[in-house]
Each structure stands twice: as structure tokens, then as C-alpha cells.
Amino acid sequence: MENDFLSPLDCVVVGGGAAGLTAAIYLNRFCRTVLVIDSGCSRLSLIPSTQNYPGFPSGVNGQELLKRLHLQAGRFGASIRNGVVSEISKGKTQPFEIRSDSVSYFAKTVILATGSTDVVPQIEGHEKALKNAFLRYCPICDGFEAIGKKVAVLGAGRHGVNEAIFIHHYAKDLTYINFPDGVAAENMELLAERDIKIFDGSPNSLVFAEYGVSGVFGDGSQASFDVLYSALGLNPNNEMARLLKLHLDVDGQVKVDDHMQSSLEGFFAIGDVAHGLNQISVATGHAAIAATAVHNLLCGRK
Template identity: 30%
Template sequence: MKKVDCIIIGGGIAGLQAAIQLGRYNHNIAVIDAQKGRSLIAKDYQNILGWPEGVSGKRLRSLGRQHAEKFGVEFFDGTVTSLEKKEDLFIMCTDDDIHYEAKTIFLGTGVTDNIPAIRNLYPTLGISTYICPDCDGYEIKHKQTVVIVGGNTGANMALTLLYWSKAIIYVNHSKTKINETFRKKLEENQIPVFEEEVEEVKVDESQNLQAIQLVNGKRIEAEKAFVAFKGNKINNALAKQLGVDVNETNHIHVNPRTKETNIPGVWAGGDLAAHSEQVTISMGDGTQAAIWIHKRLMGELPPD
């Protein structure tokens, strides 16, 4: 059994930032990563301080891992299948039957996006197809953009994106009912609505979106696209095994000052804990949690 001061479950942005900070405290830290984080599919973050030309999630994670390893942090690929607390220690096992014992835990297991299996869609993610208007609304400025979603969620997305472009087309891919209030708003804002599934995304040699083709054969020209479907999975199963509190949206409830959960010795951050789903906020969560993990390892009691 491997014994460490803190195990970070999830090697995404929050987990990596926590690992860097804790490594700099000279603690014995292990990161267990399933290599399935949403940042791996983000091809180009354009809203991060220090990266004016943008940076891919893959590169950011690679650099983060190198940074943490410089301070002695160890990384292990795998999925944690069980996690329990025994007295003041945490015991966990991975899918390859490796056991770990830790004094503290940081959960950075994040969110898995519900992205439809549309041909050629994945290669365009973060390049010309986006998920978060707050992150990437700027990228569609004055460009013809197709919103591939469903029901009222898609209608709301299409209306939100009018801030950036008036050339918005809404494809109700899931054919979910759109209520009359949203239909009226779409009509008032001259947003065309297509009640049909998308069969394929047409791309150029650089994986930039050129058009989408519906299953009925209709081709819709567009430079950009947004997708946002209900059913994103918040990866909170391990937290629930420990009895960690979750809120009404199934995100982990944490102390806003320390990022510690209701279970002493367990911290959480990033998309697992915050619904804002921003890389920079995940970084802050990781650093803030690491500071308080260090205090606990040094024997300080949690704040009131």
C-alpha cells in the first residue's frame, strides 16, 4: 500500500494546480488521473491570463504535470473505484487493484459533457465548436453560428449568443419541445429553427467547421457552432461514498474560504464544486484548497 500526505483524484486543471502548490510545500503527494477530463477535448483556451495566443487543454495539462513533477509530485494513471475513511486516514483502491493510504484528499473529478455522437464534431471542439458562451462567445463575433442543442436549453443558448452575433441558426437536434415563450422570442429575433437531427459536421483540412448536414440531407452553412445538452455528468460518486454533501445541482458543497467539504480532510474544487466551469476558477480552487490542506497537515484546526 502506498502511503502519502495527500492524494489528488483527478489530473485536470484544479488537481494540477493543487499538486503544484502542495509539491512546493514539500509534502508527499500523489495524483491519480483517469485521463478522461473535459480539458483534454478543449483545443484552444483563449481567455487565460498569460496565453494571449491561446493554449490547448492538452498542453496546459502537460505543462502542469511537468511543473508538479519538478517538486516531487507523483502521477499514476488509473481510476479510483473505492474510497473510504478509516479513523483519520483515507483508503482507496484503483481499477488496477493498487491501494493507497492518505492523510488528506482533494477531489477534482470534474464533469463529463454530454456531447452527441455527430460525425466530425469532436475534432472541431475548441476550434470552431464551443460549449461555454462565457468562455468562447467572443469567438463567434459577427459570424454565422449554428446552435446544436435541444428544446428550451437550445433556445436560451441561441438567444444568449445574439450578444455576439445576429446570424444565429438553431437546430433542435434532440427534437425536444420548445415552449411558446421561447418560440416567440426566437421568432422576434429572426432566429431560424430546424427541427431535425444533425448527421454530420462538414470541416476543412484544419478541422474548421464549414457547414452541418441534417439527416434529411439539408446543408446549413456556418463558420461556428455551439452545443449544450442537458445530461452532463457530475463525477461525484467517490464523494458520495464518503458522505460528502452535494447541492441541488449535484455539485459538491465546499466551504467558500477553504474548499473543504463537510467531511474533515476532504477538499474539492474545479467543475466538481463550482458551476461556473472556468479554467481560471479551477486554478484558484486548487491553490486555495492546497493552502488549507497544508495547514491541516501541519496540525492546524479548521476555521469556524
């Protein structure tokens, strides 16, 4: 496969999720030459139904939303290619070189929209459970759906405890399953204050059943739940940012300025890989800001 872009593009967008496709829509409407390189691994495709994305009063399936974004980007002439970016480099006076599947593309700017990857609980049947909404990852997205249900949170450390406290706002019948180590005394107090039940230590087994999840714990007790929230963490897909030695926050997300530009001029980061709240609406907002900044930056170049 040869690179049919003979001169540097205005922008290469790395990632074809909600953030990347929205950036492509804006940039093509700015009459910019743009290529989106999509690995096809957007977390959005795993969402059975998102209920808090504006404009869809009955909710929208993640794959359906991706399909609509693809169609909208295509309407304005977006070039979208399947592939995995293996390297990005830049000389002092040269454009960015983006290497994907043995092909090099050159661009004046780059928008990184590679998202993040959930730490998946090692429970048999988790993929089916995710589709059936027995397994959830985002209490901000769908904590509302936990109202009136028997809920468990599988977590570790203060992050897991904080997520349990967040969900307790919705689900009063709540159990925190600490994994893999013991709950610190101060965290135990925080949970006890809210009458959150605790299974401390790794469960002997967790099984996704036809209508929820059931577990057997170290003391021999058993319990079943309508929904299990996994609070094991999220890993930003920041390999390219690390390669370029961009500034990252403590969680590994790319630090950006008010225009979504990273510590390297002309290199922007948006969506879950960037510092901020991991939400679809935030990702599309990031994209609008970054795409406009790219356009303005290029307008100032001779």
C-alpha cells in the first residue's frame, strides 16, 4: 500500500472514536486536509446503551452512535483508514511523521484520540455481561440505572472506595468487594458510615449468571447482585504520548492547555487519553476545541 498523500496533511487524527470522528467533522468543515487512522477498538463500541448523551431521549447504542459519526464525517469528505499507529516523530523543522502499518503519513499537526482501556475483571462471561448491562464500568454514565437494584462494586484501594461512595448515592443496597488487598482502616470507616457492606479480600469466585452476578467469599458466605460495577481502573492509551515525551498527569493522561494542545506544539490530545472527565460528551467537546485550535494555528502559518 502506497501513501497517496503527496504533501503534508493539515492534520492526522489518531483514533476513530467519538473524539476522533468529531474532530474530523470539524476539520473537514474547516476545509482542511485530514486523515483519521482508526484501530477499530473504541470503547464506545462496547456500550449497550448510553442514556446521558444529548439528543437521544431513549438512549443510543454505542455502535449506532459510531456509525452515525462515521456517516457524518464521510458526508464532509473525511478520509478514514483502518490501521494501528506504531510511531510518531517530528524534527525541529519537519512536519510530523506518522507511521501506520508500514506506511508513513506526514502532517503539520496531530490530534491524539486513542482513548483508554478498562482493566477488565477476570470473570468468565464478562463480555456477555457487559452487553446485558450486568457489568458496568462508569457510574457517572449509568449510576442512575442502579436505583432500586442490589449492587456490588469490585475495586481496590481508595479509588474503589470512592466509586462505591459515588454509587451509594443511587443504590442503597450496596456491597463493596475489595480486591485484592485488605481495606485500610480509614476507608473502612468511610464505608461503614454509609452502611455499605464489605467483603474484604479476593472472592473465591464470581460468576455472571443469567440475571446478574453471584459470588462466594473467603468466609464461606454467598451473595448475588443485580449489577456489578468494576472499579479496577482505566489505562490511557498513551504509548505515542510517551514516545514523544509529552507531559502526563499522575494517571497517565496527557496534560493539555485550554486549547487541548500538549506540551509539544502542534500535537493535541482529546477524549479519554487527555486529562479530564472520561465522558462521550466531554470527548466531543474536546474535539471541537482542538479542531478549532488546529485551524487557527494553521491560519497563522505562512
